[in-house]
Amino acid sequence: MTxxxxxxxxxxxxxxxxxxxxASSTTIVDKPNPSFASATTDNDLSCKQLTGRMQxxxxxxxxxxxxxxxxSLSRGLQSAVTSVFGGTSAEADPDxxxxxxxxxxxxxxxxxxxxxxxxxxxxxxxxSGVDSPTPTAKKPAQQ
Numbered sequence: 001m002t003x004x005x006x007x008x009x010x011x012x013x014x015x016x017x018x019x020x021x022x023a024s025s026t027t028i029v030d031k032p033n034p035s036f037a038s039a040t041t042d043n044d045l046s047c048k049q050l051t052g053r054m055q056x057x058x059x060x061x062x063x064x065x066x067x068x069x070x071x072s073l074s075r076g077l078q079s080a081v082t083s084v085f086g087g088t089s090a091e092a093d094p095d096x097x098x099x100x101x102x103x104x105x106x107x108x109x110x111x112x113x114x115x116x117x118x119x120x121x122x123x124x125x126x127x128s129g130v131d132s133p134t135p136t137a138k139k140p141a142q143q
Contacts, residue, residue: 047117051137054108057101058125058135064098102126112137 045053105122112119118137125135 043111045111047112047115050108050112050115051117054105054112054120054137055135057105057108058120058122061098061101062126062128062132063130064094064126113140 102122105120109119109122118139120135120137128135
C-alpha cells in the first residue's frame with residue numbers, strides 16, 4: 001500500500017466514524033407538542049406560575065409573523081436527513097409549533113380567567129414586536 005492510498009483510507013475511516021457518531025447521538029428537545037393537551041400537573045399552577053409561563057411563551061413567539069421562515073426545500077432536506085441518520089424533526093415545521101404554542105397560551109389564559117386572575121391580550125402581545133416591554137396581564141375590563 002502506498003502512502004497516498006493509506007492516507008485516503010484513514011480519511012475515509014475518520015469520515016465514516018464521524019458520521020456514525022452523529023447518527024447515533026440523540027438529542028432531547030423540550031418543545032411544545034403540536035397536539036397540545038393540558039397536562040394534569042398544569043392544573044395546580046397558581047396565578048403567578050401561569051402568568052410567568054405565559055410571559056415566557058409570549059416573549060419567545062413575539063413577532064413570529066415577521067420572522068424569516070425556513071423554505072420548503074430546507075424542511076424537506078431536514079426530513080430526509082432525519083430519516084436517514086436519525087435525530088429530531090421538532091423544529092422542521094415552525095408553523096405547527098407556533099399553532100401548538102398558541103393553543104397552550106389560550107388554555108393558560110382561560111385558566112387565569114377561571115381563577116379570577118389577570119389575563120393577557122394574546123393577539124396584542126404576540127404582534128407587539130420584539131422591542132416592546134415584557135407582557136403584562138390585566139383585569140378583563142382593562143383590556
